[in-house]
Amino acid sequence: MRTLFKTSYDFDIRLVKHAGHALWYGLLVLFALAVPLLFDVFLIGEATSLLIWSIGGMGLMILVGQAGQESLGHAAFLAVGCYANTILQDRMGLPFLLALPLAGLISGFAGVLLALPTARLHGIYLAIATLAVSMLVEDVIILAEPVTGGVGGLVAPTISIFGVEFDRYAAPGRFYYLVLAVTILVVFAYLNLLRSPLGRAFAAVRDSEISARAMGVDIARAKATAFGLSTAITGLCGALMGHFAGVFNHESFTLITSIQMLMMVVIGGLGTIHGAFFGAAVVVLLPQAIVFARDFIGSFTGAGSVAVPGLEAAIFGVILVLFILFEPLGIYGRWIKTRTFFDLFPFYRKSMFRRQKSYLKTERMR
Amino acid sequence: MSLLEVDNVTLKFGGVTAVDHVSFEVEEGEVFALVGPNGAGKSTLFNLVSRFYDPVEGDIRFRGESLLKRKAHEVAACGIARTFQNIELFEHASVLQNLLVGRHTHRATNLVSELLFLPSVRKAERAHREAVEKVIDFLDLQAFRDKTIAGLPYGVRKVVEMGRALALEPKLLLLDEPASGLSTEETQDVAFWIEDIKTQMGVTVLMVEHDMHPSRRSATG
Numbered sequence: 001m002r003t004l005f006k007t008s009y010d011f012d013i014r015l016v017k018h019a020g021h022a023l024w025y026g027l028l029v030l031f032a033l034a035v036p037l038l039f040d041v042f043l044i045g046e047a048t049s050l051l052i053w054s055i056g057g058m059g060l061m062i063l064v065g066q067a068g069q070e071s072l073g074h075a076a077f078l079a080v081g082c083y084a085n086t087i088l089q090d091r092m093g094l095p096f097l098l099a100l101p102l103a104g105l106i107s108g109f110a111g112v113l114l115a116l117p118t119a120r121l122h123g124i125y126l127a128i129a130t131l132a133v134s135m136l137v138e139d140v141i142i143l144a145e146p147v148t149g150g151v152g153g154l155v156a157p158t159i160s161i162f163g164v165e166f167d168r169y170a171a172p173g174r175f176y177y178l179v180l181a182v183t184i185l186v187v188f189a190y191l192n193l194l195r196s197p198l199g200r201a202f203a204a205v206r207d208s209e210i211s212a213r214a215m216g217v218d219i220a221r222a223k224a225t226a227f228g229l230s231t232a233i234t235g236l237c238g239a240l241m242g243h244f245a246g247v248f249n250h251e252s253f254t255l256i257t258s259i260q261m262l263m264m265v266v267i268g269g270l271g272t273i274h275g276a277f278f279g280a281a282v283v284v285l286l287p288q289a290i291v292f293a294r295d296f297i298g299s300f301t302g303a304g305s306v307a308v309p310g311l312e313a314a315i316f317g318v319i320l321v322l323f324i325l326f327e328p329l330g331i332y333g334r335w336i337k338t339r340t341f342f343d344l345f346p347f348y349r350k351s352m353f354r355r356q357k358s359y360l361k362t363e364r365m366r
Numbered sequence: 367m368s369l370l371e372v373d374n375v376t377l378k379f380g381g382v383t384a385v386d387h388v389s390f391e392v393e394e395g396e397v398f399a400l401v402g403p404n405g406a407g408k409s410t411l412f413n414l415v416s417r418f419y420d421p422v423e424g425d426i427r428f429r430g431e432s433l434l435k436r437k438a439h440e441v442a443a444c445g446i447a448r449t450f451q452n453i454e455l456f457e458h459a460s461v462l463q464n465l466l467v468g469r470h471t472h473r474a475t476n477l478v479s480e481l482l483f484l485p486s487v488r489k490a491e492r493a494h495r496e497a498v499e500k501v502i503d504f505l506d507l508q509a510f511r512d513k514t515i516a517g518l519p520y521g522v523r524k525v526v527e528m529g530r531a532l533a534l535e536p537k538l539l540l541l542d543e544p545a546s547g548l549s550t551e552e553t554q555d556v557a558f559w560i561e562d563i564k565t566q567m568g569v570t571v572l573m574v575e576h577d578m579h580p581s582r583r584s585a586t587g
Contacts, residue, residue, distance in 0.1 A: 009495040012462065013488065077567040189481045196480035196487055197466075197494075203459045204467045211454035214416055215469040215534065216442030225477065271458070 007046070013192055032180055036173030044172045050277075050284045051176075051183045052240045057264050057276030058186055059233030064262070065271035066199065067226035070123065072131030073114070074234050075257035076137035081235025082156075082242035083148055083255070089157045096159045096166075100182075100239050107235020108228045115227035119220040133307040134258045141250040153249025158309040168244055179240055186233055190273055193229070202226055211255025254315070263316060267323050267329025278331040282319070287312055329353070367430050369394045369502050369570050370415070370538055375415060375424035377407075384410045387424070392538070397564055397571040408574040409451055414539050415572075416448055417441050428538070443471045445537035449527045449544065451574075455515045461526050465498040468533030472497075501529045505559065521552045528556075532563070538565060541573040 004011065004018060016022050056078065063069050085103035088094045094102070138345050141148045148154065159166040159178065166175045193199040204212035205222045213219055220272045242248050260283055268279025290312055327334055333353070341348040368391035377385040385407045392398040400408045413419050415426055417438040428444055436444065440460045447468070456464050472494065475487045502508060505525050510518060515526065524544070531539055544560070545553040563569050 009492050009499070012495060013491050030585075110578070192481050192483040196477065196483065196491065197470060198477060198480050200459070200467050203463065204456050204470075207456035207458055208454045210418070211450060211456070213418075213438045213531070214442060214448050214450075214454075215437055215467050217467070229477075245580045284431055328501055 012197055015195075029184075036176050043173050044176050045168075046284060046288070047211050048172070048176045048179050048244060050280050051179045052237055052244055053264065053280035053283055054277045055179075055183055055186050055240065056234050056237030056261055056281045057268065058190055058273060059230050059237060060261050061265050061268075061273070061276045062193070062202070063226050064228035064265050065275065066193070066206065067202040067230075069223060069226060070127045070262075071130040071227075071230070072127045072255075072258050072262060073134035073137075074132045074231070074261045075253040075255065077111060077231040077234040078238030078241060078257065079137050079141060079250075079253035080110050080231075081272065082129075083154065083246060084235070085239030086242055086252075087091065087147065087156050089103070090154075095161070097161055100236065102115065103239040104232045104236045107238065108232025111227040111231025111234075112224050114231075115224040117225045120302065129258075132257070134255050135262045138250050138254060141245070141253075149249065151249055151350070152254075153247055154242075155247050156245070159243055166243075168246065175243070179244075182236060186236070187273060189233075198225065261318070263320050267320060267330055269332030272330075272332045274332040274335075275330050282331070284334030286316065286319075290315060368392060369429060370572065371425075371427040372411070372415070373425045373427065375411075375421045375426060377410060377412060377419055377421050385414065385421070392570060392572050394570055395564065395568065397560060400572070400574045401576065403576060407461065408576070409542055412448060412542050412572075414575060415441075415446065415540060442534060442536075445535075447531035447534040447536035447538075448538065448540035449524075449531050449542055451542040451546065453520075453523045453527050455523055455527055455530070457516045458514065460512050460514055460580075461507060461518075461529075462498065462502075464515060464526055464530050465501055465533045466494055468530040469494045469497060471534060497535065498533050501532045504532070504562070505529045519586075521548055524548060524552075524556075528559070532567070532569075536569060538570045538572060541571060543574055543576070545575065563566075 002018060002020065006012070011017075016025075036044050039047070056074070059077075060071065060074050063071055081103045084106045085099050088099040088102055089096060114130070114133055118126055121129055142150050144150075159175070162177075164174070165171065166178050168175045193202075201212070201217045201222050202215050204215065205219055205226075209219055212222075238253075241252075245252060264279030264283050265275060266279070267282050268277065269275030294308075294311075323330060329336070337353055340352065370392040372388060372390050375385055375388050376383065388407075388411065390398075400411065402408050410419070414421055415433065417433060417436060417440075421434070428446065431444075433441060433444070456467060459467075473490075475484075475490050479487050489505070502511060505528065507522075507525065507529060510522055510526070515523065518526070524547070527546065528541065531541075544556050548556065560571055560573070564571060
């Protein structure tokens with residue numbers, strides 16, 4: 001077990017807490033940088049997809065995990081980011097380096113607009129309100145055909161930065177590095193949020209609105225900021241998704257996508273950056289695993305590779321239910337428990353992570 | 367001029383009059399105790415001062431200025447901090463983070479600079495942490511500094527909540543039953559702390575207690 005001897009306030013502020021941190025995350029970054037050199041085109045594509053989903057996962061995590069606000073409408077903001085990015089490049093002729101952050105800003109602005117009327121809603125009511133937005137956006141995309149191309153969809157332009165092209169098919173490695181760069185930037189912004197007053201205000205709103213208010217936190221404003229930040233990052237994810245898919249229409253951003261995103265943060269582990277990545281890994285790799293498993297079973301039974309409609313959704317559902325029942329802390333929580341087990345061996349107790357009973361809550365002041 | 371003037375305040379919940387024409391004044395530098403049986407409306411008065419409720423009648427003035435013009439989240443910025451009867455801490459955050467939320471009214475940095483963690487934010491963070499560290503020293507919370515609230519015993523939570531209010535560097539501290547549910551030793555500690563808060567930090571204290579004993583020890587007015 002590691003004991004930290006803190007000698008200045010910076011020990012609590014700095015991101016790299018100890019040598020172990022530096023070593024392992026350094027190795028992880030090295031591995032991420034080496035992916036295009038080590039693997040073939042298919043796996044580079046999978047890795048890119050994983051990173052793109054992680055960005056979206058972090059976006060939703062800020063809202064659900066940090067500020068404690070549910071959203072079943074994040075596919076809508078993926079769509080806003082995706083369409084804004086493509087339209088800004090195609091119709092307005094903006095370069096990618098300007099279009100991407102602008103797409104994020106537009107999506108974030110849309111998020112704030114949504115937060116203004118929904119700031120007073122809690123839990124299931126907020127989920128329903130955001131769910132409505134998710135369904136609405138699908139229809140809006142179809143109706144606004146002159147802008148969005150309607151059912152026919154749009155084709156994402158090839159990314160070009162100072163004359164260098166980042167095409168997903170022609171240069172998968174380059175596109176991967178581009179996505180990796182955005183991912184790292186978002187991770188840093190997230191980490192900075194966690195160590196600054198705003199991040200703590202989010203946690204305050206999540207855990208007790210009443211005392212957050214007594215401490216001077218403007219609840220409505222904090223929620224709107226959380227929505228804005230979250231949807232801005234989700235917009236970035238949507239823009240990259242558009243480039244990754246190449247072609248997209250209203251069916252790329254359905255309610256199922258929203259649910260998938262929420263599932264991702266719950267399975268990964270709420271309130272942690274690691275959780276977003278673990279969740280993204282599940283969402284990206286599971287469909288592939290299902291395909292492999294099906295072919296594998298098919299080769300025994302001689303049935304060949306038969307597609308079972310709805311199989312993927314069913315397996316996702318079962319996994320989600322199992323996690324909520326047996327591991328509410330998600331994959332990252334399981335990892336923390338395992339680590340603590342070995343750290344404290346043989347003194348680990350099961351009750352260490354049990355939710356303590358919370359004492360009487362002041363519910364009457366709402 | 368008194369620090370806090372509660373002037374002829376009335377609050378009704380439907381047909382029930384919870385607070386009926388109450389007036390009192392808290393002078394600067396005193397420990398003022400509200401004593402009464404359950405349901406007398408002591409905590410309701412606190413919630414009125416915190417602006418969680420709007421009085422039907424009367425006025426509440428802090429340093430001569432009416433608090434009724436302010437929203438609930440603006441009260442803290444005036445220099446009024448409070449604790450709750452049924453502890454209202456941020457359960458999934460550490461003690462340190464809880465106390466740091468108390469510094470929210472002193473936040474001078476904005477969203478963009480915080481996301482980039484500019485040097486100005488780092489400087490402000492150091493200042494916040496220094497202030498919080500003083501409170502941790504004062505209340506002997508070093509052992510629980512990095513623990514999550516959800517795992518702490520009741521008595522410690524009570525102290526953390528007081529610490530969070532102190533981290534705000536208030537002029538007026540509202541303590542809602544600071545000794546309820548505590549053991550005799552813990553109650554004694556709280557009594558000493560209230561004494562020190564008054565004399566060392568120069569903070570005026572308004573507290574609610576239905577047990578006469580600790581109030582008689584601490585109260586000056």
